[in-house]
Amino acid sequence: MDEKIMKDIKLSSSMEDYLEAIAVLKKENGVARVKDIGNLLNVKNPSVNSALNFLADAGLVVHERYGYADLTEDGMAVANNVIERHNILTRFFTEILGLDRQKAEEDACKIEHFLGDETFNRLTIFMQYAESCREGKTPEWLDGFYRFIQMKEKV
DSSP states (O other): OOHHHHHHOOOOHHHHHHHHHHHHHHHHHSSEEHHHHHHHHTOOHHHHHHHHHHHHHTTSEEEOTTSEEEEOHHHHHHHHHHHHHHHHHHHIIIIISOOOHHHHHHHHHHHTTTOOHHHHHHHHHHHHHHHHHHTTSOOHHHHHHHHHHHHHHHO
C-alpha cells in the first residue's frame, strides 16, 4: 500500500483489531468467518458485520453478510503493519523488559495502535541492535538491567 494511502486511512484501534483478526484467522484457518472474528475479539456477530461494512466501504475488506471476510490488498497492508508493530512490541516487552508473554501480548495490543512511525522505526532498530549484541548469549548491559529491575522490585 502506498504510504500516502496509509496516512489517508484513519482507522480506530477497534477497526485495526478487526483487520488484524481477519489476517490471523486466515493464516491459522485459511478463512475468516464472521463468527470466528467475533469469538476472537469477544464481540457479537452484528458488531462484526457493522465493522466489516465500514471496512468494506473503506476498501479494506470484502465480505458476505454473516459469512466469510477477506482483506483487500490495502486491508492486508494495514493488517500487516499492525501485526508487525504488535510483534516488535511483544518482543521488546519479553526480550528486553523481561515481562511474561501474556502481559507483553496484552500491552502490545494496547500500544500498537498509537505508536508513532518514528518511535516504531527506532524501536525496530533498537531490537535489531540488541539482537546483534547477543551472539547467542544475553549481553552484559541487559544482564545488568535485569539485576537492576530485581533490585528495584524488592524495594
